[in-house]
Amino acid sequence: MSLPSEKKQNELKARLAKLNIKDSDLTEKFILGSGKGGQKQNKTASCVQLKHEPTGTVVKCQKERSRESNRFFARRLLCDKIEEANKPATNQKLIQWFPGHMAKARRQIEEKLPKIDVIIEILDARAPLSSRNPIIDELAKDKARILLLNKIDLADPTTTLAWQQYFKKTGITCISTNVLDNKGVSQIHDICKRLVPKKAESNNIEFSETRLMIVGIPNVGKSALINKLAKRKITDVQDRPAVTKRQQWISLDSNMALLDTPGILWPKFEDQDIGKRLAICGSIKDHILDSEDIAFWLIGFLVHNYPKTLMDRYKINLDDKDDLVAVIEDIGSKRGYKIQGGHIDYERVYDILFQDFRKGKLGRISLESPEN
Ligand SMILES: Nc1nc2c(ncn2[C@@H]2O[C@H](COP(=O)(O)OP(=O)(O)O)[C@@H](O)[C@H]2O)c(=O)[nH]1
Numbered sequence: 001m002s003l004p005s006e007k008k009q010n011e012l013k014a015r016l017a018k019l020n021i022k023d024s025d026l027t028e029k030f031i032l033g034s035g036k037g038g039q040k041q042n043k044t045a046s047c048v049q050l051k052h053e054p055t056g057t058v059v060k061c062q063k064e065r066s067r068e069s070n071r072f073f074a075r076r077l078l079c080d081k082i083e084e085a086n087k088p089a090t091n092q093k094l095i096q097w098f099p100g101h102m103a104k105a106r107r108q109i110e111e112k113l114p115k116i117d118v119i120i121e122i123l124d125a126r127a128p129l130s131s132r133n134p135i136i137d138e139l140a141k142d143k144a145r146i147l148l149l150n151k152i153d154l155a156d157p158t159t160t161l162a163w164q165q166y167f168k169k170t171g172i173t174c175i176s177t178n179v180l181d182n183k184g185v186s187q188i189h190d191i192c193k194r195l196v197p198k199k200a201e202s203n204n205i206e207f208s209e210t211r212l213m214i215v216g217i218p219n220v221g222k223s224a225l226i227n228k229l230a231k232r233k234i235t236d237v238q239d240r241p242a243v244t245k246r247q248q249w250i251s252l253d254s255n256m257a258l259l260d261t262p263g264i265l266w267p268k269f270e271d272q273d274i275g276k277r278l279a280i281c282g283s284i285k286d287h288i289l290d291s292e293d294i295a296f297w298l299i300g301f302l303v304h305n306y307p308k309t310l311m312d313r314y315k316i317n318l319d320d321k322d323d324l325v326a327v328i329e330d331i332g333s334k335r336g337y338k339i340q341g342g343h344i345d346y347e348r349v350y351d352i353l354f355q356d357f358r359k360g361k362l363g364r365i366s367l368e369s370p371e372n
């Protein structure tokens, strides 16, 4: 296999220079590859893994049999990735997920607000900042508000505590819940009573009840909370802002009423990592982002923050924590996830990682903490 032409090599050099990618910033590894490329035949470690230390970008390349060619292609791939990350409209792909929904969702929340006394804002306890859309601060600045860190059964308890303190400092009442198991939910009544002064006695029920509305991005547990507060299954809880229907009030105890349709907030698109955390938690659909990118992010995060969990769950040892390709391959080979030719089925490893994380099979894990 001949090396890429001199012209191509010079082009690459120019791109590297333009992106300020220096050789001294790269950590390069050669590993025994699998999958396409037939490395198993010549038994050399021709798969190249490249890490750009300043940005933490990792690429691997096992396109060719020759290590030198793969070194070239790995560098080109790295340029692609870093260029992509540098683009201002990086999240174009994500934004397309909500064609026209953002403005509509905002309008729908704004329309409901005049009737609402308390806003219950649900966040995913595993990634509270990523699952929070600050637009609600602006929309609901004059309203009483309760912040729910939900799914605490899946989040790291120490980190959840730290988040509670973090939000308390901002002056917002914050509680931790596991809505599925009805944990923490009963506090909502008491807090509402505390936050909203007793309304004037009135024959018109509309003016005497304390009215609640639940808001949050997809998949944080809005429908589950409505059902728990209503103590019955509200079948018509809709998650799509496009659906309009007559609003219904669900009467709760203590002279309170809950709007049966939650306010849908859209996820933030400020940076790639937010998107990755949300995809891992299931708030953004899998196919929106590149599953390989997300899986590498998750495995890198777990290797550094929850190594024991990873070792116990997949019976692997993490001899080299920087070699994420090897970690993924190790999991695949321990589980026997192979494709034709005996190569590791990467996609299947990614799937199992996401599923295990979402079901809590990796233990209680938080993807961000207030300190970082
Ligand atoms: N483990 C766990 N799962 C939850 C919790 N609350 C909700 N869920 C699950 O999260 C998923 C999304 O919940 P849903 O209420 O539909 O979220 P929505 O999109 O905000 O309405 C469902 O599978 C729920 O069963 C919780 O506290 N713990």
Ligand SMILES: [Mg+2]
Pocket: 222, 223, 224, 237, 238, 239
């Ligand atoms: Mg829902």
